Amino acid sequence: MADYNAMELMICIAARELEDGATVGVGTGAPCAAAMLSQKTCSPNLLIMFEAGGVAPLLPEMPISVGDSRTTWKAVMASGMCEIMETACRGMLDYTFLGGAQIDMYGNLNSTRVGDNHQKPKVRLPGSGGANDFASFAWRMMVMTPQDTKRFVERCSFVTTPGWIKGGDSRAKCGLPLEAGPYKIITNMAVMDFEPESKRMRIISINHGYSEKDIQDNCGFELLKAPKIVETPPPTAEELRILREEVDPLKLIIGR
Amino acid sequence: MDVLEQGIGRIFTDPDPDKAREFFRQKSRKMENKLTTVTDAVQKFIHDGDYLAIGGFGANRIPTAVCHELVRQGIKKLAFCGHTSTHDFQILSSGKCFDRCDIAYIIGLEARGLSKVARNYMESGDVEVSEWTNYSLSARLKAAVMGVSFVPIRNIMGTDTFKYSGAKMIECPFTGKKFVAMPALYPDVSVIHVHEADVYGNCRIRGITISDLDLARASKRLIITAERLVKTEFFRNEPTYTSIPFYLVDAVCEVPYGSYPGNMYGEYYSDEGHLREWLKAEQDPDEFKKFLEKNIFNCKDHFDYIQMNGGLEKMRQLRQKELMVLNNKA
Numbered sequence: 001m002a003d004y005n006a007m008e009l010m011i012c013i014a015a016r017e018l019e020d021g022a023t024v025g026v027g028t029g030a031p032c033a034a035a036m037l038s039q040k041t042c043s044p045n046l047l048i049m050f051e052a053g054g055v056a057p058l059l060p061e062m063p064i065s066v067g068d069s070r071t072t073w074k075a076v077m078a079s080g081m082c083e084i085m086e087t088a089c090r091g092m093l094d095y096t097f098l099g100g101a102q103i104d105m106y107g108n109l110n111s112t113r114v115g116d117n118h119q120k121p122k123v124r125l126p127g128s129g130g131a132n133d134f135a136s137f138a139w140r141m142m143v144m145t146p147q148d149t150k151r152f153v154e155r156c157s158f159v160t161t162p163g164w165i166k167g168g169d170s171r172a173k174c175g176l177p178l179e180a181g182p183y184k185i186i187t188n189m190a191v192m193d194f195e196p197e198s199k200r201m202r203i204i205s206i207n208h209g210y211s212e213k214d215i216q217d218n219c220g221f222e223l224l225k226a227p228k229i230v231e232t233p234p235p236t237a238e239e240l241r242i243l244r245e246e247v248d249p250l251k252l253i254i255g256r
Numbered sequence: 257m258d259v260l261e262q263g264i265g266r267i268f269t270d271p272d273p274d275k276a277r278e279f280f281r282q283k284s285r286k287m288e289n290k291l292t293t294v295t296d297a298v299q300k301f302i303h304d305g306d307y308l309a310i311g312g313f314g315a316n317r318i319p320t321a322v323c324h325e326l327v328r329q330g331i332k333k334l335a336f337c338g339h340t341s342t343h344d345f346q347i348l349s350s351g352k353c354f355d356r357c358d359i360a361y362i363i364g365l366e367a368r369g370l371s372k373v374a375r376n377y378m379e380s381g382d383v384e385v386s387e388w389t390n391y392s393l394s395a396r397l398k399a400a401v402m403g404v405s406f407v408p409i410r411n412i413m414g415t416d417t418f419k420y421s422g423a424k425m426i427e428c429p430f431t432g433k434k435f436v437a438m439p440a441l442y443p444d445v446s447v448i449h450v451h452e453a454d455v456y457g458n459c460r461i462r463g464i465t466i467s468d469l470d471l472a473r474a475s476k477r478l479i480i481t482a483e484r485l486v487k488t489e490f491f492r493n494e495p496t497y498t499s500i501p502f503y504l505v506d507a508v509c510e511v512p513y514g515s516y517p518g519n520m521y522g523e524y525y526s527d528e529g530h531l532r533e534w535l536k537a538e539q540d541p542d543e544f545k546k547f548l549e550k551n552i553f554n555c556k557d558h559f560d561y562i563q564m565n566g567g568l569e570k571m572r573q574l575r576q577k578e579l580m581v582l583n584n585k586a
Contacts, residue, residue: 028367051390052313052340053464064528065366067313067340069521069578072463078521080465081340082398085391089410108415112387118420120381126370127338128417129361133391136411158416165414174414175425175434252367 004235006188007254008243009207010144011037012235013186014097017142022094023047025084025134027066029253030144031097032059036247041239049093051130053079062252066130085130088137091177096138098131099145102156105201105221107143107163107182107194109135110156118158131161136176140183147187152219164199171199190215191232195224205232260434263421265386268335268356269307271405271440279442279476285503291455294557297479297507298325302445307335308354309475311448311468314342315365315518315526317461319449319481321511321558327351328552337443338362339393340466343518346534349374350548357383358441360390368531372538387420388412394467396441400474408435446475449514450499451523453482457505458491458498463521465499472500481511483523511558513571524574530565 004012007030014034018024020043026035027050036059039046047056050063054071055078063070072078087093100109111131115122135141141163145151163182165171172178185192185201189210192201202224203215208231216223235243248254270276292300302308302322312318323344326334335356338345342365348354349363350373363374377383388396389411399407412418413425413436424437448468450459459480461468472478480500485508491498513520517527517534537547555561562571 050464052316052466064368064526065314065316065342065519067316067464067466068519068526069316069463072521078462078464080469081390081394081467082470085394112416119385121379124363124375124378126361126364127359127387128389128412129340130390132389132415132417133411136413160415160417162413162415171414175410175436176413177410 004240005254006146007256008240009235010186010188011243011254012239013191013232014142014144015239016042017184018043018046018095021045023049023092024095025049025051025088025093025138026097028063032062033243033247033253034097034144037239037243040242040246049084049087051081051084051134053081053084055079055084062248062250085133085137088134091139093134093138095140095142096134097142097144098135098161099143100160101125102151102153103143103145103185104153104156104163106165106167106199107141107185107201108156108159108165109143109161109163110158112158112160114157116157128160135161137180139180141181142184142186143182144186147189147215147218149218149220152221154221164194167199168197189218192223193226200224202226203229205230207232208234257426257429260425260427262424263418265420265422266384267422267439268358268386269442271399273403273405273440276400276442277403287456287502289455290457290505290508292507292509294321294325294481294509294511297509298322298329298331301477301479301506302326302331304331305333306444307337309337309339309443309446309471310341310344311446311466311471312515312518313340313464313466314344315531317449317463317515317520318344318518319447319514320516320518321481321509321514322447322479323347324552324555324558324561326353337393337441340390342366343531346371346374349377352377355383357385358388358393359385360388360393365531365535369535371535373544386422387417389417392421392423392438393441394470395438397467397470397474399438399440400442401470405440406437408437410435412436441474443471443475445477445479446471447479447481448472448500449481451482452484452486452490453480453508454486454488454491455508456488456502457500457508458488458502459500459505460491460497461499469499472504477506478504479507479509480505481509481514483512483514483520485510513562514558516562516571519578523578524571525577527565527570527574
């Protein structure tokens with residue numbers, strides 16, 4: 001079996017989720033690496049969008065900002081934020097990858113603050129950026145994150161970005177676009193989806209070397225289990241070669 | 257129309273379109289020479305207490321010279337539009353120039369890490385905040401551009417971002433669906449860095465525009481810094497490509513390499529080494545004080561600042577880095 005680290009594993013799993021011809025809204029870092037890998041392996045016609053305005057670039061290397069000039073390298077259009085977000089509003093953005101300091105069992109994310117005093121927070125984080133927007137409008141929101149009990153929490157200090165809110169049909173009742181929402185959570189240990197009725201996070205596949213107990217022990221809430229849990233197919237040698245040689249040769253992301 | 261729910265965040269500007277119309281009625285439409293210096297433009301058009309917005313995207317096509325000048329002149333008590341802000345926010349935090357902030361994205365420098373100085377300032381309790389998102393603030397600008405007091409959009413519902421915003425949830429009179437009414441945002445003053453401008457304020461932006469086309473139109477006063485000054489024929493020969501027309505603009509400042517240390521599309525790449533120096537210097541208060549003395553207070557203008565950090569030789573390297581990306585890798 002090929003040797004790989006947790007970041008490489010998550011990027012390879014994520015890349016396979018993006019089918020050819022789909023649209024994906026990405027930020028910098030691991031999401032961008034996953035989209036680039038997907039474009040160079042399973043999905044050459046993956047349409048990448050950046051919130052600042054870049055549409056369908058053929059990324060030559062890893063951008064350092066979602067607004068830098070690399071995000072429009074051989075792009076079909078250099079547009080603006082409304083163009084991208086309104087495309088998502090109309091229902092033409094299939095996927096997005098997001099992250100945060102905390103995630104709960106319904107896939108709600110916190111990237112705003114830790115602590116309760118909003119005007120004088122214990123820890124101030126950057127805020128939503130475009131995360132709430134992409135999570136509201138993209139059909140399928142995914143998260144790539146290392147898994148531990150600090151990140152996977154019973155209750156987020158602040159819900160910056162919507163998951164399935166309080167589960168069941170609560171998201172739709174809030175007024176957010178129907179059917180859109182969290183789809184898969186990819187961690188170093190497992191892949192989770194959401195049980196269709198309760199919308200609670202559940203294990204669907206386990207990454208090589210981990211057990212169900214490891215996954216539950218590193219999660220601050222009770223995880224459901226899919227009727228059939230499989231082992232996640234590990235990265236192939238070819239995926240790893242392309243990721244290391246073509247996507248991130250400077251190891252900006254996979255070296256983290 | 258009934259309000260179903262509303263956030264507790266304060267709205268720092270008046271969304272009333274008739275008051276805005278009254279202002280714009282008085283605004284000069286004269287095609288006159290607006291060329292001035294950064295120092296004079298800040299003195300004349302940015303005042304303590306104003307609501308300020310900065311164009312670009314954090315460390316891409318930002319008007320660095322004006323951000324430094326605000327710190328140098330000791331401008332205080334601004335309200336700031338924290339829309340896609342990164343290095344610009346870091347600079348203004350270092351001068352504690354604002355005490356109110358509409359937040360979409362602040363304190364981070366994307367993949368580069370977080371600004372300690374900006375973070376400390378936002379954790380101090382000295383800044384009043386309202387929460388929004390990048391698109392929410394874009395939509396608020398769009399409402400202002402349309403001359404209406406709000407636009408309905410479909411994000412932030414069900415989250416704490418809504419709860420701490422100044423938005424209101426309403427019911428659609430056609431479908432009965434819920435929407436968020438985003439209040440129009442008319443900044444008192446905005447600053448946008450562009451590729452080319454003439455002395456009257458006609459501007460061309462290349463590459464992505466983020467929210468700058470709306471920002472230019474929503475703002476009561478607008479300062480332009482430009483990489484290059486061009487003749488008006490530049491626009492008249494190809495009017496298709498004009499991004500900002502002259503009548504929106506109050507001041508034009510020629511600032512070559514004006515986005516440095518940020519990226520400028522097709523011109524120069526960001527100076528990642530210098531941005532790392534900023535983040536590193538912030539770790540130690542004494543070190544940071546010296547850093548600001550060197551890079552802002554002891555510099556009389558943007559040329560001095562660039563000179564202090566490698567001068568034209570550095571800019572040549574950054575230009576090569578940018579063009580390698582744009583032209584050499586096929």
